[in-house]
Amino acid sequence: MTTRRRAAPDAATAEQVSLGRLDHYLGFRLRRLQNQLSKQFAAATALHGLRSGLFTALAIIEANPGISQNRLAREVGLDKSLVVLILDDLEKRGWAERRRSAADRRRHELGLTDEGQRMLNQLFESLDETEKGVFDRLSPDEIEQLHQLLDRAYSLWDDGAK
């Protein structure tokens, strides 16, 4: 087991701080790595000042043109009232549009503008570079392994709830 950051058991006064039992949990390592990744991505896209959830919303709309705000909310795991704010933001930027549905006039059908599509492509490029940087030390095989392990671990809990 790798213990790079591990110091002596009670080295509170020394330079290194021990992680103790935390170091043996996947949850901790998952969070730690994901934090690094999202900080890197936020830094790479800082000039746009993207609010949280905005990038994901953009990507889901791209993959599901015409999706309603309600379904989008469920998919990103946010309340529909939050999605209203995200859509307000996206429309203000000119990256997405609400179109009243002809079939069900309560709904909005969501879509990207050309500008939004260009931005999304650009954001995915930033994400590509970020991930390339962070996962530098892993071989393509190992990255694929990681994908599969994460996917299998998650699929158990895909209960469609919330």
Next chain:
Amino acid sequence: MTTRRRAAPDAATAEQVSLGRLDHYLGFRLRRLQNQLSKQFAAATALHGLRSGLFTALAIIEANPGISQNRLAREVGLDKSLVVLILDDLEKRGWAERRRSAADRRRHELGLTDEGQRMLNQLFESLDETEKGVFDRLSPDEIEQLHQLLDRAYSLWDDGAK
């Protein structure tokens, strides 16, 4: 590649929503899995109403008895003013104590109470069960693989910053 949640490309009206390009990024899978994990853990410990950062702080104090608030802050990646609130909370619960340092009277030396130690043990048991549940489908070998891959990917960015 596993595509369990993948629907037809533009199936906005069908039951399944496509994740589109997101599905090909480790950042997305990391976040998704980590969300599940932390929701499960929060649910398992809901009766205590633990504020965010409290569990981690407790674990770091256990592993580094006598640590200062400043070092704790750096280790958990929060501002020292946040750590004040967490310590207030921990003391109110009777789980941790601040003791004025004799060597440097500006500092507090942090430590767990017996009650805090018992609680932490109990919380780690909950975490054990949570992880056991979530990573049910992975073999011990695969779990160890996951540990190592996550650890190696992270260590690149262990720059001690912030």
Next chain:
DNA sequence: TATTGTTATACTCTATAACTATA
């Protein structure tokens, strides 16, 4: 009556800066 989107409200989380007491 139920659902989609909206608004209002409040609560948590976090960052920043100013303050105090010690060094």
Next chain:
DNA sequence: TATAGTTATAGAGTATAACAATA
């Protein structure tokens, strides 16, 4: 002058409930 801890404030992020329009 610098550091450890504290306080106050403000800004995000999020959840909840009430509401209007439509089904």
